[in-house]
Every structure is written in C-alpha cells, then in structure tokens.
Amino acid sequence: MRDNYCVIMGGGIGSRFWPSSRKTMPKQFLDFFGTGRSLIQQTFDRFNQIIPTANIFIATNEIYADLVKKQLPEITDEQILLEPTMRNTAPCIAYAAYRIRAVNPKANIVVTPADHLILQEQNFHHNIEKGLNFVANYPALVTLGVKPNRPETGYGYIQTEEGGTDNIQKVKAFTEKPNYELAKIFFESGEFFWNSGIFIWNVQTILNAFHAYLPDITTLFDSGANKFNTPEEASFIKEQYPICQNISIDYGVMEKADNAYMLMADFGWSDLGTWGSLFDLSEKDEQQNAVLKGKSLLIESANMLLTLPENKLAVIQGLDDYIVADSGDILLICKKSEEQRIKQFVTDVKMKYGEEYL
DSSP, X not given: OTTEEEEEEOOOOOGGGTTTSBTTBXXXXXXXXXXXXOHHHHHHHHHHTTSOGGGEEEEEEGGGHHHHHHHOTTXXXXXXXXXXXXXXXXXXXXXXXXXXXXXXXXXXXEEEESSEEESOHHHHHHHHHHHHHHHHHSOOEEEEEEOOSSOOSSSOEEEEOXXXXXXXXXXXXXXXXXXXXXXXXXXXXXXXXXXXXXXXXXXXXXXXXXXXXXXXXXXXXXXXXXXXXXXXXXXXXXXXGGGSOOOOHIIIIITTOSSEEEEEEOSOEEEOXXXXXXXXXXOOOTTOOEEEESEEEEESOBSOEEEOOTTOEEEEESOBSEXXXXXXXXXXXXXXXXXXXXXXXXXXXXXXXXXXXO
C-alpha cells in the first residue's frame, strides 16, 4: 500500500457548466448534489480509503492553490502540484510522475479527474486495487473502460483485443468522441467501452512511455530532474511548464503505446462533463423536472434542469427541455438539446463584456 499513489487532476475551468462553474470557482470545487462535499472533496474521500493521505497529490492551476488548501486541509503544500498555465493532461501527468519518482521510484500511480461521480464505491475500490496490483507486476499502461448504456458522443471509446484475464485486456484501438451514427454502431456492437479517463501505471512505465512518445516534454523535465521534490522545483516548473506542448495523455501517449491495456470496470461511473449528464443523475418530479438548488414553481413545464441561488424563487411557465442556471449575476436559459453551444456562448460573452462574467 505504501507504494500506491494517487494524482487528482483538478485544474480545469469547467466552462460547459457555466455560469455555475466560473474561472474563480470551477466545477470541481462545487457541491452540485447538496452533500456538503464538493466534487474534488468526494474524489479525495474515495481514494483516501485505499491510498494513504500522504500519497495523494492534487495537480491544479496555481490560481486554485488556496481553494485546494481550504477544501482539503489534510493535504500539505508539498502534495499540491501547481501548474503555472493550462497545458492539458499530458504535461500535468508528466509533472506528477517526475515528482512522485523523486519521492518513490517504485510507485504505482492511479490518475483521476477531480469531477467524476462514482455510485458503487466498494466495486470502485476493488477495480482500482486490481489495476494497481497488475501494474506493479507488468509494464502496462492501464485505462479503466466502462460498458456503454447508450450511444454517447461525449466520450472516447476503447476497442480491446480478444483474450486477456481477470477483465484486463490489451487495447486494440482508441476512438475520440465519435458522431452519433458511429457511437450508435459502437454501442450496438457490444465490442466497445467508454474511456473513463482514469489511468493506472507504474511510475517508470509511464516515464518510459513519455520518453518514447513525447520526448519534447521529457527533454524539458530531464534538464532539471534533480530539482523535483526540492525547494528549486517551483521555479523550475514555472520556467519549463509553459513551454510544454498542449496535448492530452490520450493523444500523446495512450493511442501510440503498444502496452496499453483496459481494465473492464463496473462501479456506476459518470463523467460529470455537461449539464445533461447532471440532469440524468438528478432526482426528478412527475414532469421529469430536476431542481438542484433554490425554489421553483414550474407550470406546464417538463424535462427542466434548474439551479438557482438558495434564496431565489423561479416561476416558469410553458418551457420544455431547458436548462435554467442562475448564478446571481448571470442567468443562462438554454435548450438542453443544444447545451454543446454553451462553450461558444462563453466565448461570445467574453468578446462582448470581457472577463467579468467568466
């Protein structure tokens, strides 16, 4: 257990959840379900049951350092990996791997986003421990795959080779977010899995992969390898990290690797990536309306998703299949079927009104 580590990636802005998710308080720090714990706190709690507190690292943008400290007081400053700029998941994971290797060169690491919902935690722990045991004995890059229950276009897909043991199979191909027609084919074939974005590997295995497939990143970090886990690390990262290319771990490593494996997972997983995914998981009334926060009187309205300030009442008549999100100084009313346009709305707001409402 002492060789097992966790890296929680919590540096994104979560613009698809705008206006509730803002640059100053992105979605991973919000309590969407009224549990009293934010998404990043729930993620920490989940992993802390099987991984020692001292072995859990939070990778986030430097502007969120104080938020992490406030929400996770158990974490020390040394466990917060501060990114000076946003560079996607590959540089983030490389930074974490170099730091953890400096602490423990035998480390087995699970990497997870901060904003996933897990409904069956006992099964989840079993899957994670199985993956950690596997990578401790085999030089494999493991991703957790989830059996689809619909033709979803918002997730990447994994196809595996036949064979394998104990629900761990070699990856045949990755496909990034397909169109609906292709997603339908994937779903109906029964041969494809959703890519959960949760990864497990040994620290040396992932660093070998970075050297093979993203040498520009390792060249930068190798130049100061002896500075990780020292007082010089912060200034080194501030200088080198912005030079790293902006690329995901999927594109940069996993799709190229010949030692990529998938662990077939079953633990009630959801990537809380959109208002629609949140709507699917929320309790609803007889008209299929979901009110996350605030008070409402819904008249001749159905299939609605509402989130309001606690002290606000919304009276809505005659709407069907809309998102109504009120964050105090911003009110968003958007067709649920067109929520993919929210990121564009954010861009339009920035162009017209500047940064104030982001």
